[in-house]
Amino acid sequence: MAALQELVNHYNHWIAVFLMVAGLYVVVARGNMVKKLVGLSLFQTSVYLIYLTPGKIIGGTAPILSDEFTVYSNPLPHVLILTAIVVGIATIALGLALVVRINEAFGSIEEDEIFEKDVEA
Template structure:
């Protein structure tokens, strides 16, 4: 019983792990370069949760100093993840830009087709 309880209590971790693994799976398994980027974003998102979910305290309020509130949620993770999201967006943008250029140069964004012609540099 205690095991199930602990599993349920840590449900946020399960979501994280699910997102992380499915993201990685897409990156590894999909040949389409855009889909790979989607997977990458999913993977990054799971990490945002690692920061944000422990920062939230049940019943806590935003950290506004007031006598009425005594329990605050930690604001720092949110700030950090805001930065991480910006980084993630930049990565995605750059990745998509590269895919556009690859499409222009090769006429395809499927890895199978690209590497089939010995384009891996050898």
């Protein structure tokens, strides 16, 4: 029972872990290059949750200097994740751009089809 309680209390971590594994699975299992990138994005996003979870304090607000608030969330993880999101966007954008070029060059974005063509070429 205690174990179950433990599980439920850390549900946000479990969600993060689930998203992470699901993302990785898509990257590995899918042959479609766009879907791979979607998986990759999912994988990256899960990490954002890992950062944000410990940074958030229930009932806390943004760290504004004011007498009305005494409980603040830690701003640093949020800032870090803002940066990470930017990096993530750049990565996905570059990845998608590459997929467009691959489609132009090979006429397909399915990995197995491309590898077949590559053997012929």
